[in-house]
Amino acid sequence: MATSLAKLRKEIKNNKLDAILISSVPNIIYLTNYSGFSKEEREAYLFITKNEQHILTDGRYTTAVKALIPDFKLIEISPKNPANELLKKIKVKYRIKKLGIEENNLTYKEYKEISSCFDDLNHFSLTNLRTIKDEKEISKIEKACRLGDETFNYILKKIRLGVSEKDVANKIEFFIKKNGGDLSFPTIVAFGKNSAIPHHQASDQRLTTKDQVILLDFGVKLDNYCSDMTRTIFFGSANAEFKKMYNTVLKTQTKAIEMLNTKYLIHNTKASSIDKVARDYIISKGYPSIPHSLGHGVGIEVHENPHLSPKSKDILKEGMVFSIEPGIYLPNSGGVRIEDLVVLEKKGPRLLTHSLRNLIEL
Amino acid sequence: MATSLAKLRKEIKNNKLDAILISSVPNIIYLTNYSGFSKEEREAYLFITKNEQHILTDGRYTTAVKALIPDFKLIEISPKNPANELLKKIKVKYRIKKLGIEENNLTYKEYKEISSCFDDLNHFSLTNLRTIKDEKEISKIEKACRLGDETFNYILKKIRLGVSEKDVANKIEFFIKKNGGDLSFPTIVAFGKNSAIPHHQASDQRLTTKDQVILLDFGVKLDNYCSDMTRTIFFGSANAEFKKMYNTVLKTQTKAIEMLNTKYLIHNTKASSIDKVARDYIISKGYPSIPHSLGHGVGIEVHENPHLSPKSKDILKEGMVFSIEPGIYLPNSGGVRIEDLVVLEKKGPRLLTHSLRNLIEL
Numbered sequence: 093m094a095t096s097l098a099k100l101r102k103e104i105k106n107n108k109l110d111a112i113l114i115s116s117v118p119n120i121i122y123l124t125n126y127s128g129f130s131k132e133e134r135e136a137y138l139f140i141t142k143n144e145q146h147i148l149t150d151g152r153y154t155t156a157v158k159a160l161i162p163d164f165k166l167i168e169i170s171p172k173n174p175a176n177e178l179l180k181k182i183k184v185k186y187r188i189k190k191l192g193i194e195e196n197n198l199t200y201k202e203y204k205e206i207s208s209c210f211d212d213l214n215h216f217s218l219t220n221l222r223t224i225k226d227e228k229e230i231s232k233i234e235k236a237c238r239l240g241d242e243t244f245n246y247i248l249k250k251i252r253l254g255v256s257e258k259d260v261a262n263k264i265e266f267f268i269k270k271n272g273g274d275l276s277f278p279t280i281v282a283f284g285k286n287s288a289i290p291h292h293q294a295s296d297q298r299l300t301t302k303d304q305v306i307l308l309d310f311g312v313k314l315d316n317y318c319s320d321m322t323r324t325i326f327f328g329s330a331n332a333e334f335k336k337m338y339n340t341v342l343k344t345q346t347k348a349i350e351m352l353n354t355k356y357l358i359h360n361t362k363a364s365s366i367d368k369v370a371r372d373y374i375i376s377k378g379y380p381s382i383p384h385s386l387g388h389g390v391g392i393e394v395h396e397n398p399h400l401s402p403k404s405k406d407i408l409k410e411g412m413v414f415s416i417e418p419g420i421y422l423p424n425s426g427g428v429r430i431e432d433l434v435v436l437e438k439k440g441p442r443l444l445t446h447s448l449r450n451l452i453e454l
Numbered sequence: 455m456a457t458s459l460a461k462l463r464k465e466i467k468n469n470k471l472d473a474i475l476i477s478s479v480p481n482i483i484y485l486t487n488y489s490g491f492s493k494e495e496r497e498a499y500l501f502i503t504k505n506e507q508h509i510l511t512d513g514r515y516t517t518a519v520k521a522l523i524p525d526f527k528l529i530e531i532s533p534k535n536p537a538n539e540l541l542k543k544i545k546v547k548y549r550i551k552k553l554g555i556e557e558n559n560l561t562y563k564e565y566k567e568i569s570s571c572f573d574d575l576n577h578f579s580l581t582n583l584r585t586i587k588d589e590k591e592i593s594k595i596e597k598a599c600r601l602g603d604e605t606f607n608y609i610l611k612k613i614r615l616g617v618s619e620k621d622v623a624n625k626i627e628f629f630i631k632k633n634g635g636d637l638s639f640p641t642i643v644a645f646g647k648n649s650a651i652p653h654h655q656a657s658d659q660r661l662t663t664k665d666q667v668i669l670l671d672f673g674v675k676l677d678n679y680c681s682d683m684t685r686t687i688f689f690g691s692a693n694a695e696f697k698k699m700y701n702t703v704l705k706t707q708t709k710a711i712e713m714l715n716t717k718y719l720i721h722n723t724k725a726s727s728i729d730k731v732a733r734d735y736i737i738s739k740g741y742p743s744i745p746h747s748l749g750h751g752v753g754i755e756v757h758e759n760p761h762l763s764p765k766s767k768d769i770l771k772e773g774m775v776f777s778i779e780p781g782i783y784l785p786n787s788g789g790v791r792i793e794d795l796v797v798l799e800k801k802g803p804r805l806l807t808h809s810l811r812n813l814i815e816l
Contacts (some may be wrong), residue, residue: 128655131494131638133757151745153653171764193562200565201558201577215563243537262631269624277492290514293490383513393494402533423517 094258096123097145099221104142104192111284112140113179113206114193118392119218120336121316124161128153134202137175138164141186148178163312180209222225223389223397225412229317230345230435230444233413234320236312236432239273241300243310244323247269247381251306251327251454253299267370276311276394287324287427290384290419300326305426306454311394318394320415321445322431325452334428337420338451340377341428344418347448348386349432351440352408352416355442363387363398363406366409370418371402387415390433412436413444458485459507461583466554467506474554474578476500476540480754481556483678488657488730490515496564499537499553500526503548509613510540541571544709554578585751585759586773591679592797592806595752595775598674598681599795599806601635605672606685606809613668613689613816614725615661619643623656626672627713638673638680638756649789652746652781664690667788668816673756681755682777683807696790699782700813702739703790706732706780707811710748711794714770715779715802725749725760725768733764741782749777752795774798775806 102430104112114120117131120138124147129135136149146162147157157166167182169175182188193206195215202275207213225233231326251260257308268275282292283299287307299306309322326334330348348370352361365384375381385401390413398406398414430449432439462485466474476482477659480582482500484507491497498511509526518678519528528760531537544550555568569575587595608629613622623641630637644654646659649669661668671684677739686703688696710732714723737743747763752775760768775793779793792811798805 109679132755152746155651155783158652195566196561196563199558199564200555200560203556203562203565211503250701258631258634262628265631266624266628269620269627272620290518291490297567383516437764 109192110188111141116197232317236314240319256298257294274313280309282307288421323431324428363400363404367400471554473503478559594679599677601674602681618660619656637673642671645670650783686790721752725762725766729762
């Protein structure tokens with residue numbers, strides 16, 4: 093926490109701001125380590141000046157905030173003291189002129205209210221800070237990945253005729269929670285043709301016959317940091333057509349990781365160029381292009397920077413953690429996706445997920 | 455779905471708009487019944503003109519959207535066809551001048567992008583439509599409440615020495631999921647002094663001794679609609695001080711519901727006046743005021759309109775569903791909250807949650 097605040101203060105200085113108003117929940121977690129606020133409602137703001145840090149929240153959180161974030165001064169929002177009035181007081185007290193705000197998080201309505209309190213609002217983003225992970229963060233993601241691998245081993249033993257997609261998703265979730273974790277996102281379990289839907293919602297569909305694809309995409313959240321992995325397995329004996337599709341995805345992933353290895357050693361690589369290698373390879377084998385990006389950063393959020401996509405402007409750097417997840421989806425038969433997390437280190441990429449990538453037939 | 459779209463079209467007409475851009479996920483669910491989009495990222499927009507309805511989303515959702523929302527025309531967002539370019543084309547095709555947008559959902563950054571595509575943007579809110587529930591919606595909330603009541607009965611049998619807050623929260627969650635439901639929000643389980651934190655996060659703390667308060671606040675989501683209930687029970691034999699606190703909260707809740715009954719029969723009541731009755735009663739008994747509102751609407755979201763709070767401008771009307779949840783929180787000893795859902799009907803309020811409200815000692 094101390095480190096992230098110190099990094100933020102450097103940015104305040106570099107951007108010649110007097111203070112920053114933080115509204116996004118993942119950024120509040122990054123700066124305070126407190127994850128109790130809802131992402132669906134505005135329950136708190138951080139107001140960080142060059143020398144002081146404040147947290148504005150309401151009475152439901154007073155006791156927790158005092159106990160868990162003692163180095164932030166608590167300013168209590170209440171019906172008598174709405175956030176806007178409190179912000180005006182802080183502005184006067186600290187003589188704030190240039191304020192940084194998160195334009196990609198504040199709603200337009202909130203922006204209008206805040207702009208009535210401050211004269212000089214400037215977009216500020218914590219993205220660059222959060223994209224490069226320090227050792228502690230990488231270790232947290234690694235722990236989440238380890239529990240992800242254990243979950244995959246566990247669930248392989250639980251898949252049998254008669255289970256529904258929801259049953260399998262629940263078993264994955266219960267295993268993660270019993271082991272102290274939480275979910276990074278709603279677990280995707282897709283049987284048969286459903287695997288052709290990249291973001292399929294686990295349904296009541298059951299495994300009633302052999303010879304089906306099973307796609308599992310799930311993530312663990314441990315100590316506020318996420319993992320993310322996908323495996324596609326075959327229930328029964330895979331036919332030649334499926335094996336070809338599977339091996340094409342696997343080869344694509346291997347090529348992407350290898351390219352990362354060689355290119356990264358020479359110079360900082362464009363994230364888009366890794367995406368292109370993967371995308372072109374899949375197309376060259378006669379399959380449709382990947383209907384999503386090749387990969388995304390993972391940290392406090394399961395989707396964050398960098399983006400390995402055709403239009404990404406991101407440059408890959410040491411300390412970045414991201415997924416490599418090529419996929420082929422054929423609406424009338426099914427899909428294959430293989431997803432692993434890598435961290436970019438001095439020597440090249442290091443895999444954080446370790447589950448078997450070769451085709452598993454159950 | 456057909457009904458909600460028809461209601462929306464009336465609003466388009468009443469507001470003299472040419473079309474509406476819907477961005478919030480709960481509103482997308484309300485209008486399409488499809489709940490597959492993430493609330494944490496912008497994955498889809500609805501664009502609704504007087505006669506046509508479109509859904510803009512990316513390739514990950516193509517197959518699902520075609521199958522599940524066939525009456526919406528799919529417009530696929532891709533790196534080559536970003537949302538803004540697609541919106542510009544729709545604008546020209548349908549000659550859209552006045553567009554309604556959700557100012558309380560679009561980020562300021564998105565607003566700036568969209569305002570570069572359209573000349574005349576106007577705030578539009580679906581709140582009024584969604585606040586009044588129809589019979590189908592009430593029946594869905596009632597089903598969610600029923601599973602909530604069953605969950606409470608189940609968990610009472612599982613609380614024993616040695617369990618942790620997280621254990622209890624997990625058991626509640628697993629029971630709900632095994633019965634086909636989902637969670638409305640992260641389950642709150644608070645032992646002892648933790649119950650004085652209204653939004654406590656379930657921790658590793660264990661029930662190691664008798665004579666402790668246990669506060670349980672959880673919600674079921676079934677078929678996209680939420681329930682919400684809180685019970686405070688006593689593990690051991692409650693002392694006089696706790697009983698007094700408990701009975702004060704219970705009496706407050708009863709008074710609030712009764713007032714709803716009588717006042718509602720005579721005329722439409724201010725939501726704030728119900729809050730005031732409850733708040734004043736708790737203060738009159740020598741306890742601190744409720745550090746949150748007395749209640750909130752529940753539907754597709756677990757917190758929606760109306761708000762029963764001191765500054766609320768909402769007027770209570772037939773078809774509204776909301777919580778009544780007074781609480782007393784004493785930081786050095788513990789807290790009590792009792793929360794039930796009511797629907798306002800012609801004849802008055804009807805409870806949707808039916809679990810015992812008298813003090814349970816385990």
